[in-house]
Amino acid sequence: MVSTGAVPNLVFRQLRGQRSAGEFAAAVRRAAREIGEQVACDARYIGRVESGEIRCPNYAYERVFLHMFPGASLADLGFSARESVRGRGARTVSGPPPGPGDGPHGGTDDTDHTDEESDVLRRVFMMSGTATVAAASLGLGGTPASAASLTSLASLPAQRRVGESEVSAVEQAVRRIRVLDDRHGADGLYRQAARPLKAAYELLDAGTTTRRATADRLHAGAGELAISVGWLAHDSGRFDDARSHYAEALATARLAGDAGLEAHAFCNTSFLARDAGRPREAVRAAEAGQRAARTLGSPRLLALLALREAGGRAGLGDRTGCDRAIGRARAAFERGPAGGDPEWMSFFREAELELLEAQCWSALGDWSRAARHGRRAAALQDAHFTRNLALYRAQLTGDLARAGRVDEAAATGHQVLDLLGRVQSSRIRGMLAGAARVLEARPGGAAGAASFLTRHKEVASAT
Known part of the structure; x- marks a missing residue:
């Protein structure tokens, strides 16, 4: 509860005007994407700002708000000066901890948490398998953690009660994993990310939440964390592990009656089934996801699920069914963003739509059409999403190679190799290796691609 202070x-x-809190939150997320920021703004966050609970935003939100309202200062937007709310002595709010994007790791200065158990849990979720450990494992700087310290970080203290702080820690772990994956790929993250996932489910098993809303958020956070860890397994080629994590998330969604989490779990299950060569399962999972998503008020989510269905139908050789699903996806996508769009869908922009369509035509053997969409995807992709930039270009390299565009394929392949020093993804390396095999099999050994093939062999032998 917010205090009288x-x-x-x-x-x-007043700046929100006639827009609902959810609509304004969506506008904040769009503005963040425009400048390469990662914020998870929702209606709850907007409410906390307007109520005065958040007196000064963290640095990421500050950059977004100043981008949305050029020429304004934080004071012009109704916020207090940062120095006036810094530290424990300035705290005027008791109750819920920071929401999406807040907290000590997001740069917020207006709240402090003194509960010892919450601080321990925050270190578990924020450091074990996310920022600190991932940075060391990916060669991003920092001091590598010892095995003993990892064990300590992943050990939960005895819990008397699971509250807002613990739930927020789970939610922040999900966001940090997603940001690191966007930038660097999955291979260096998967093992460490399993630690906070284990801790999250131990919190669920403890069953000591006292409020229904808190329990619902914990179920949703644990389920989303299972999906995030499942995706890391998926992208690093551990399909059985990924399938297990997605099933865990689906079970959590069913137990909690969470349609949004259920749709997300089916979406990723469909994607995995397609990549694992089970196209019929991919179609069924995508259809189930669409049923779960119908009441969520997110046309973009329905668009993504329709594209997952299209991918499965392409794998079945069903060109007509694939084309129809793509048509539904484009129609839903054109309806634009909505307040019901889930936070995890920040990656699903026009570039991703073009990539997924390219993959459909590629699966159907229409290489030239696939390459056209692949070029659009690569041209539209935000350079901040390094992993996706490498992924889109790897897809394009393969489609160009199969379409006989040898020189263009080689040039695009070089661009992927330029990015592999920053991106660790078995999936992307596998796609590029497939393109290299196609070029090698061409008459004359694809003389125009000789430098790419030589460089690819050197990089492959070094990994």
Whole structure:
């Protein structure tokens, strides 16, 4: 509950105008993407700002808000000066901890948590398998953690009660894993990310939450964490592990009656089934996901699920069914973003739509059409999403090679190799290796691609 010392931010409320809190939150997320920031703004966060609970935003939100309102200062937006809310002595709010994007790891200065168990849990979720450990394992700097310290970080203290702080720690772990995956790929993250996942499910098993809303958020957070870890397994070629994690998330969704989590689990299950060569299962999972998503108010989610269905139908050789699913996906996508769009779908922009369509035509053997969509995907992709930039170009390299565009394929392949020093993804390396095999099999050994093939062999032998 907000104390009587909290002063509503009426200026910020006026800036929202006639938009709902959810609509305004979607606008904040779009603005963040425009400048390469990662914020998970939702209606709850907007409410906390307007109520005065958040007196000063963290640095990421500050950059987004100043981008949305050029020329304005934080004071102009109704916020307090950062120095006036810094530290424990300035705290005027008791109750829920920071929401999406807040907390000590996001740069917020207006809240502090003194509960010892919460601090331990925060270190478990924020450091074990995410920022600190991942940085060391990916060669991003920092001091490598010892096995003993990892064991300590992943050990949960005895819990008397699971509250808002613990749930927020789970939610932040999901966000940090997603950001690291976007930038660097899955291979160096998977083993470490399994640690906070284990801790999250231990919290669920403890069954000591006292509020239904807190329990619902914990189920949703644990399920999303299972999907995130499943995706890391998926992208690093551990398909059995991925299938297990996605099934765990689906079971959590069913137990909690969470349609959004259920749709997400089916979406990833469909994707995995397609990559694992089970196209009929991919179609069924995508259809189940669409049924779960119908009441969620997110046309973009329905678009993504329709594309998952299209991918499965392409794998079955069903060109007509694939084309129809793509048509439904494009129609839904054109309806634009909505307040019901889930946070995890921040990656699903026009570039991703083009990539997924390219993959459909590639599976159907229409290489030239696939390459056209692949070029659009690569041209549209935000350079901040390094992993996806490498992925899109790897897909394009293969389609160009199969379409007989040898020189263009080689040039695009070089671009992928340029990115592999920063991206660790078995999936991307496998796609590029497939393109190299196609070029090698061409008459004359694809003389125009000789430098790419030589360089690819050197990189492959070094990994």
